[in-house]
Amino acid sequence: MGFIKKKRIYKYFLILAFIVLAFVITISSTMGVADISFIDSLRIMVSRIPLLGSLIDSESIRQSHYYIVSNVRLPRILLSALIGVGLSIVGSTFQSMFRNPMADPYVLGISSGASAGATIAIVFGLGGIVGGLSIITLFAFLGAILTVVIVYNIARVGTRVTSLGLILAGIAVGLFLSSMVSLLMFFNRDDIEKIVMWTMGSVSAATWNRVGILAPVVILGSVIIMAYARDLNAMSIGDETAKSLGIEVEKVKKILLTVSSLIVASCVSTSGVIGFVGLIVPHTIRLIVGSDQRAVLPFSAVTGAIFMVVCDTLARNLIPPSEIPVGTITSLFGAPFFIFMLYKNKKKVI
Template sequence: MKKTSSWIILILALGAALVLSVHIGAVSIPLGEIWRALFGQAANSAHHTILWEIRLPRTVLIALTGAALGGSGAAYQGLFRNPLADPYLIGVASGAGFGAVLAMSLRWPYSFWGLMAVPAAAFLAAMITVLVVMALARSGQALPTANLILAGVAVSSFASALTSFLMLRSTGELRRALAWLLGGAALGGWQAVGVMLPYLLLGLGGLMISGHALNVLQFGDEQAQQLGLNVPRVRMVILLAAALSTAAAVAFAGIIGFIGLIVPHVMRLLFGPDYRALIPHSILGGATALLLADVLARVLLAPQELPVGVITALAGAPFFLWLLRRSKTQGIG
């Protein structure tokens, strides 16, 4: 597929998902009214309030979360040269979640600087998690698939247990932590979007400029070094950027699995394996996929709303099992 066509398709898909997300909810806003409300000309003041105070910040937060998970998932798969790596499966999301709940348990005020502490703690915990998982999974110079998954599951379980312990101990912040754990846009609002954005710009920006380096890493560390790539430094930059993106997503949207696994694979199948395009394609695809999952979460049991993490798990678990079977038959890892 031509490069221009791929960008047009992804941008149109994202635009449609954004419109659908602000249109559908407990109160449906007509498409024409959405356009008028965006410019302060809504005929119904309730529609204007719903759009600007509830629906639009939630939509933006969900889109940014999907973008972070899609981009970081593609980066982890390229970095580890492993199709099963993503922030959820290798435990980074659970580690970031522990850091977020730890910050919440310290009763930071719900202000801009108080919210800044949540993704900062999530980032530090995510970095520690990814380094521990890599150390446990490494066999010589290789990172076998089975080792990576087992280490990720073990570390993820440990982080989840610590998270549960903190939630039981921190009764004052239990409601906030439970809302986060369910996934979605629990800590929503424009303030959360404003806090999340700088972390996300740094993280995804770092991944976007690492596309060429990820392409070179696919030849193996030794050959990449011979081609002039400073492999240790590049690895650390990509790890930092991917962990920062994951931490920003988890801190405000909870643990949402499988987006970082499914989206990069779909983008790779549709548009090719070049990481210079795959990373931005996965960012756009991740935003679109999570927006559509969030819409489904609102309508499946309406008026009751499902956590969006339930939707991504229902779609992602069968995909993961298929991918694991495919990897074994092809001898990956």
């Protein structure tokens, strides 16, 4: 089957995936301590959409329900979806760029850098707010970005950066930073709970401000990465093959590394470390639609959003009024599903 015919089929399935995402978001907004109907949640969400909002009679909606959906649940749901998009897109990018199906968004030590930054802020009691974001979030972002810069410079040989060098440098720096976090926890035992809870990942602190900050980074970054889908296809075969096709491999690597690092750093600093999403989603999509990044990237983005929204919905509803860290849910449900997909497609994997 040619790509043009596949593209037509993929387009229909992608539209279906967006419909499923919209349905999952609406269902998620109804679930919680307050019982809100599907229709009411849908009307509340539509009322927030420019131009369409005037079609909804807002006076018929209970103010308490409007506040809960609009200001509590919806920001959290959208933040979860954005994080799912970001981690899945970057996971797919790294798996192709490094030619390693087990690569994930944290392969460069970004999660360890973010954890180190957040831990420093927690240990020194830096809990203020700057520009609508907590100091902990800002320190986590700076830690993640600084880690990428260090890893890149360690792996660089002249003007070239090898995939193996990046992976090895990322592992080494990540392990070093993880040990530093452990030491800080050992000498500051009163803060252990805060640090551990941060590293387990959660979007419970979601606000519209955080959504507004993360959305441009994830959306614009994803668009840029998708523009390089053809280049990623060539690079997944080998750098020499990509060069023979006229692709400036080193330039493309720098662009993709920069954009991907910004996306992951923004996601991790917002939610903490949420594992498995960037590994299982793109890998599972690749088993279903093949290895062409023109299909893998958009499907990974939508599927990642659905997966994260479902996991966060479970995290806040399984043991109310308490909630389970969403990072625990993604691993708990993601790992068995991933094993099942590998088993069903083991011939394709081999």
